[in-house]
Amino acid sequence: MLAIGVVCGAITAAIAVFIPWLPEEGAKEAGPIDDVYWVVTIISIVIFALVAGVSIYSVFKFRAAPDDEEDGAPIHGNTRLEIAWTAVPTALVTAIAVYSGIVLTKNERVPEGTRIVNITAQQFAWSFSYAGEKMPASGELVLPVDQPVRLVMTSKDVIHSFWVPQWRLKQDVVPGIETKLLITPDRLGTYDVVCTELCGLGHSTMRAQARVLTSSAFQAWMRARQQGASTGGASQGKALFTANCGSCHTLSDAGSTGQVGPNLDEALPGKDTAFIRESIVDPNKVIAGGYQPNVMPQNFGEMFSEAQLNGLVDYLASATSKGS
Ligand code: CUA
Numbered sequence: 215m216l217a218i219g220v221v222c223g224a225i226t227a228a229i230a231v232f233i234p235w236l237p238e239e240g241a242k243e244a245g246p247i248d249d250v251y252w253v254v255t256i257i258s259i260v261i262f263a264l265v266a267g268v269s270i271y272s273v274f275k276f277r278a279a280p281d282d283e284e285d286g287a288p289i290h291g292n293t294r295l296e297i298a299w300t301a302v303p304t305a306l307v308t309a310i311a312v313y314s315g316i317v318l319t320k321n322e323r324v325p326e327g328t329r330i331v332n333i334t335a336q337q338f339a340w341s342f343s344y345a346g347e348k349m350p351a352s353g354e355l356v357l358p359v360d361q362p363v364r365l366v367m368t369s370k371d372v373i374h375s376f377w378v379p380q381w382r383l384k385q386d387v388v389p390g391i392e393t394k395l396l397i398t399p400d401r402l403g404t405y406d407v408v409c410t411e412l413c414g415l416g417h418s419t420m421r422a423q424a425r426v427l428t429s430s431a432f433q434a435w436m437r438a439r440q441q442g443a444s445t446g447g448a449s450q451g452k453a454l455f456t457a458n459c460g461s462c463h464t465l466s467d468a469g470s471t472g473q474v475g476p477n478l479d480e481a482l483p484g485k486d487t488a489f490i491r492e493s494i495v496d497p498n499k500v501i502a503g504g505y506q507p508n509v510m511p512q513n514f515g516e517m518f519s520e521a522q523l524n525g526l527v528d529y530l531a532s533a534t535s536k537g538s
Contacts, residue, residue: 219267226259240380240405240426242360242398243321247382250314257306321383324396325362331355333367335374335387338416339511340407349439351516353458355407355424357399358432365395375411378424384410399426416508442522451529454522458514467533475510476502482534491527494518 239245330345333355343351345366357363367376369389376395377384380403385395409420427435442450452468460470464477481502482490492499495515498507518526 216267218270219263222266222270223259223263226262227256230255230259237379238401239382240378240399240401240403241382242362242400243396244380244382246317246321250310250317253313254310257310322396324364328362328364328396330364330366331357333365333376333387334370334513334516335367335376335409335420336370336512337372337414337508338409338420339513340376340409340420340422341513341516342422343516344436347436347440349436349442350519350522351513352439353511353513353517354422356432356435357397357424357426358429359402359426360398360400361429362396362398365397367393367395372413373411374409374413374420377408377410378405379408380405386411399424402426402428414508415506442519450522451525451527452533454518454526455529458517462510465530465533476505478530478534482530485534487527487531490530491523494523494526 236248236251239248332343332345334341334343334351339353340355341351341353342355365376365385367385367387368391369387371389373389374387375384376387378397380401381397381399383395383397385393387393403426405424405426407422407424409417411417413420455465455468456470459465460468460472462472462474464471464473464479466479489500497510497512497514501507515523
């Protein structure tokens, strides 16, 4: 019996340990969470080996002979066994709960002076705005390495869920309330922000980027955004178009050939600037024939400053009125 149990345990342990199941850790909070995960996994492997060993052994040892028509022996429980199989799981589950509680409490302790990033989720986009900084919201989450950040999240419509696999932490984003996460990214790089709550037709496309930069690169990014927010004009509008719109929309003036949304060379001539502005800020209001609502992100109104929005609208108006 022991041998069967050891074999079952060894096979499961080998699968669990030697296959890299988890993405590389990218935050200070991830290590203790992975430790909890592995402790629970190891306990599970031991219990599985025990149960599988006893089961397989019993199937062979106590099987009925082909000509055996007798009833089995009348067994009415075993008090010692029942106390044991109640007490041991109770102790295990309690210990795991206390251990997890300690890890959670430590991970959620907010150091003084922690930067706050407000996250707004909506079908099907994320926007990130930096508390106390004069700049429009960003479509990507940019953070300095080794500095704790408090994410304060809410939703404009349905329930979404914020998750960056390498950071391990995951939190529902709920309309009407604020949910919070504390995160200290400790590895430079670019990661996926994934929505993990089925939130509608575009759920699988609800992704954004999280970029972790050195402290100086982060400061430079902030300065560039703050300066960009105060300048507008049609020349900047073209750059904004290329960076934000060109991958989905065709516009010959900008040399873009995107096919996801309407071809702006055909859709915009004859339209006034009020229509263009509304189509950027509230894209669901008028849906071009043959296209679906909720494909274009609805958060451009927050991501662009007023000056940037004016520049983009002016650029689109002039680029599509040529020759028409
Ligand atoms: Cu938002 Cu799924």
